[in-house]
Amino acid sequence: MTMANESIIKLFEGKKVRVVWDEKQEKYYFAVQDIVQVLTDSADIKQYVKRLRSRDKELDSVWGTICTPHQFVSTDGKRHAVNCSDLQGIFRIIQSIPSKKAEPVKQWLAQLGEQRIDQMIDPELTFQMAVEDYRRQGYSDKWINERMRSIEMRKELTDEWHRAGIHEQKDFAILTNVLTQAWSGMTTGEYKRHKGLTKENLRDNMTNIELALNTLAEVTATELSRERNPKGMTQTRKTAKEGGDVARSARADIESRLGHSVISSAKASDYIRPVEEATAQELPLDDTEKEDK
16 A cells, blocks of 8 residues: 655644555554554553554454554654554554543544545645644744744745655755755754754744744745756755855844844743643654654
8 A cells, every 4th residue: 555645743642643644545544653652651662562462362363454554754864664554443453452541542533534634625724723733832923924934935845846856755854954054054953952852843943033044045945946947966955055055144144233143042842831732733744753673
């Protein structure tokens, strides 16, 4: 089975659940180990799953049928195979796990499926839901507007990279690092470490001015690509760097006027407090977790 490359991360009570949407079958597939982690809080998910299958022979006999490996891309740009299952399969697995969270998780999973169908009918709902999620996390309307705009700009840039013949996830990661390093002086990984981040999304932890500079870099790279029509990695890498260089010049001008660096070590949790508890929210894929080895 081939799944469309639309992978995301959902949160249930603060815990990450990797999800992929199969456009052909029009349904979600969920990372099994993430669902098990939500239900059990086990320190060793692999061993828990082994014991689970050993206890439930019927489940073990259909495991290969209800579980399908899917390649998720980690922050290092590498792909890692993770067992995934659709709602029906996940419900069967939940049935074998004694947990007080079983019913809330089932309801949450069902709601996700319903929301996705609604979004397919009216794509604007996707943006509306994202805005509400950010508000619940405590972000200001000004920041949210910048973030939503940056998401749109990022999509236009990746579309240009696709048009230039860039299709491998590792190449997208390389180009992003080139652009980010050009304007900030750090690769994406270095920038995240500077902020004390691990799996969190870097853009969700940028200040207004950092986000604006990153967006400027991406918009410039997009326009340069449209103008020059690059082909392949070498030419595309050049436009990515030039886009970052433009934002670097803007950053230098801003810093000369402010008298200090605009690159902040603060992350969102340092200065933002949630407005209310959110049962589920959607985050970009570039912070997916690696498969436990």
